[in-house]
Amino acid sequence: xxxxxxxxxxxxxxxxxxxxxxxxxxxxxxxxxxxxxxxxxxxxxxxxxxxxxxxxxxxxxxxxxxxxxxxxxxxxxxxxxxxxxxxxxxxxxxxxxxxxxxxxxxxxxxxxxxxxxxxxxxxxxxxxxxxxxxxxxxxxxxxxxxxxxxxxxxxxxxxxxxxxxxxxxxxxxxxxxxxxxxxxxxxxxxxxxxxxxxxxxxxxxxxxxxxxxxxxxxxxxxxxxxxxxxxxxxxxxxxxxxxxxxxxxxxxxxxxxxxxxxxxxxxxxxx
DNA sequence: CAAAGGTCCTGCTCGC
DNA sequence: TGCGAGCAGGACCTTT
Numbered sequence: 001x002x003x004x005x006x007x008x009x010x011x012x013x014x015x016x017x018x019x020x021x022x023x024x025x026x027x028x029x030x031x032x033x034x035x036x037x038x039x040x041x042x043x044x045x046x047x048x049x050x051x052x053x054x055x056x057x058x059x060x061x062x063x064x065x066x067x068x069x070x071x072x073x074x075x076x077x078x079x080x081x082x083x084x085x086x087x088x089x090x091x092x093x094x095x096x097x098x099x100x101x102x103x104x105x106x107x108x109x110x111x112x113x114x115x116x117x118x119x120x121x122x123x124x125x126x127x128x129x130x131x132x133x134x135x136x137x138x139x140x141x142x143x144x145x146x147x148x149x150x151x152x153x154x155x156x157x158x159x160x161x162x163x164x165x166x167x168x169x170x171x172x173x174x175x176x177x178x179x180x181x182x183x184x185x186x187x188x189x190x191x192x193x194x195x196x197x198x199x200x201x202x203x204x205x206x207x208x209x210x211x212x213x214x215x216x217x218x219x220x221x222x223x224x225x226x227x228x229x230x231x232x233x234x235x236x237x238x239x240x241x242x243x244x245x246x247x248x249x250x251x252x253x254x255x256x257x258x259x260x261x262x263x264x265x266x267x268x269x270x271x
Numbered sequence: 272c273a274a275a276g277g278t279c280c281t282g283c284t285c286g287c
Numbered sequence: 288t289g290c291g292a293g294c295a296g297g298a299c300c301t302t303t
Contacts, residue, residue, distance in 0.1 A: 032299095152293090163277095170276060275301100283293105285292090287292105
């Protein structure tokens, strides 16, 4: 479900409620998400204080002085802080109860997410070390992207969704950023000009930033049972708009499966 | 029945 | 032929 802006908002949403709090009890109601949930955290984390919260790609790190929880929301996950007595609903798999009576609750219908533990620096975890640069960092720039595209025949959309090259650009924002840059999603990565890649970098950052900014507005409701951020009401130009007129040229928006993901584009504006 | 916003893993193909 | 890299497809799971 969530793309990077939703993960960033989730991180910012839970941070003020859990940093400085002490874990009272952890309840786990399912064996596994993408991977088994380590039951050792029940014992390890009891009485431990949350020191900080970080985001890397779409992973959230919840740090203590003995290690870190590594949380991924998959496609349908959410993480929110609510009153500990709030009744548990379907698909709410994990509760981290704090001494102040509030609980951080993890929900994930499709169980594509992850809830892991590492006693080491989470940035050095196997899942993390191979990730490409953050899309909003300076490391993600035209020159860098151009280098990663060299000799790559895969579709540019598949390329930018590959976390090895850059993290956090999901299916929706990939379609949107390519539209705004005038690049056909099916074009082979090595055939996209450097100038176009520069535009793509710029538009990707712009789109993500705008979404994060919007996400901030949901924070005030965060502690409410229904306050978990859903998919932001960003004005999408092409995603999910097949058949509707292109906002630029009025030609109907097309949809096509590229790399097993549905993709949306305008054949008039994107070359 | 297909598809849904993610991403790891397996196994194939290609080029050296 | 053997090997690694790169890539496509399958897999995970539930809801609509």
